[in-house]
Amino acid sequence: MDVAANTRTIWIVFGSLSGVGLILAFIRTWAWYSKSGRTIIDLPTLAKFFLYIMGIVGTVMFLVASCAAVWWLAFYKKEYNNTFESDTNSIQKVFRILLIVSFALKTIDIIHLIIRQATIDIFFIDWERPKAGDINHVSAWRTYFVANEFNEIQTFRRIHVSFHLLFVLFLLKVINLENLALAGPDITLSAPTFQGNYTTEYNRIFRIGIAFPVLLGTGFIQYFFYIIFYQRFIENKIMNFIDLCSVSNISVFILDQNRHGYYIHGRSPHGTTDVNMKDMLMNLERESRMLSGTRGLQANSTEQIFIMKINRTFRTQYDLLFRKYSDFVGPRRSKKDKEHYTDVLLESYRNLNSFLCSYIDHSLPAHEYYVRNRYLVEKLFNYEFQIGMTGYNDSLFFVDNEKTFTEILFYGEENSLFIWNIITFLFIDFLSSNYVLAAIITYLLNLIAVALRNSFGRKNLSKKTLVPRELLI
Template sequence: IRDVWIAIGVLCGLGIILALIQTCIWHSRAGKQIIDLGTIGKFLLYIIHIVGTIFFIVMVGVSLWWLIFFKRPGSAFLVIPTSIQQTSFTVLVVVTFILKSLDILHIIIRQSNIDIFFMDWEKPKSNDITDVSVWRTYFVANEYSELQTFRRVNSTFHIIAVLFFLKVINLENVATAQPGTNLFPSSSNYNADYNGILRVGIAFSMWLATALVQYLVYVIFYQRFVEDRIINFIDLCSVSNISVFILMDNQ
């Protein structure tokens, strides 16, 4: 686990440099002349975003590495994590959750402050400017509002699929603190307790697998043969002669 913290330290150092670059870009776009409290706050928020992502990647990598090599059949490559290692991993999970929660809050606040303009380029057929209907702009704005909640991965199906694999097929038994895998152990056999690190590994594996399958099915089949909502929205704007301007910064 010491090597893990060393890797986190190195990656966080690189992350701070990346956060500094992103802050400089934001400072230039915001039209600021001096470094004020807003710039410092933005720098801290970028650090929270990058460090939280680093912690998440390391957490997932450690859990998958332990899951693969501890459960590898044939020979024991790793022993079960000690209580100190388990405590360190728990701290990593808690810190990652806090950082990513703050990052999501920052994303919500940032998106709520974005300025969106719908420009209607349709010219009136006569000198009366009221000849151009505003309902086309309302319709495009409504379609854009619906598009904001569009996801290529269905969240409800995603959760149900993960629970199906973990609870129905009993893949959660892969996370028991014993070598080998027995998905349907009998009551007469010894059943070890679940290990937190292994549970994170198997849960993330199922989460990633179901999300990847949904994404590929949508991109390869649904998007090609049924509809592509993003392309449809672009076509709607083109036919309606309406442009959408999204301004994320002051300048």
């Protein structure tokens, strides 16, 4: 076994993959630069580039260390002898560096993800019209209900972390797959042997080599179970939320960047949804028999989810309508101006709601938009080009069949979160040689990330949708 050659190979693979990652970071930064509507390369652009590099390099380090450990377990365990451990001390230092740095970089990437998701602009458009002609007769409960459902799915994931870690510990500790990492040439699931005062110990690289495929395999099993079975036959939270929007006559307008966002069309084909139980059930019955209109944005269409590229004038008008409210709540208000606060809140909500309703209905000639499907290259790069427009200043809506709007939720960032969970587990185990401790710390760190996302997301949701925080459960 040539330790020097193996170490050199690890660094060569890491350097090659990092070069590819550098290109990917540049592409992601360029996409962000375009979506944010910037005209010069400024400090935020450079900061975003380095943040993307950190996330990608952290993933590369994790993959190189994990795959190298699996390789060592598969090909070098049989060669294990008394000098093996001392010969591999230098390469264990390489693994330690890779895991420590990858954990630090990926943790920064997750913090960046939480900040990015918790600072979006979002508004719930209410299409309901008052029956008596008085705008004060429109109930706000439908909006609050949709807002709470959105708040609930912000941290929803397809992989349940608690179940995943318990499944992993069952395989490693109960089935005793952990014993495959024993420092010796034997492949056995039996407990370590005692020879006098000496106990067969575990090799740290072998521990990574067995833990990584177990973590990856159990995660894939749970992911495919959710995709193939759970969301088809039990519950699909994302589609349920979209259906709720249609039943509630509420659309969701989202801006994740200055000039880019998503639109979920929830306008009811029945015109009104603030009805009694009988009328609601009869409306759904007529819709199931195709005796009413469709739920889509366009006539005779079923597409409800869109990616938006908006122009600068629309964004300016949107910010102006929101500014009166944001300027008022900027200073810390006291209880004595509660009535004035609610007046400003209601006026700001109505102005924004009226503006967005008119915009979606093509009633604002100065703010026109056009709808088209995404091209194949746009789907591959997840970036929409400003082509196929009637006028240069017009906005574009792209049909989002891939549901890329979930990128503003944990649901759409499953890969990054899953990789971070695995890195945390392997990093803690490499330091402690204890799978149980690794699982506990992984669970706790994930719990902290969920709590931060819930807290900041709820606060942002209240601020941007003008839904009082007290009404968000």
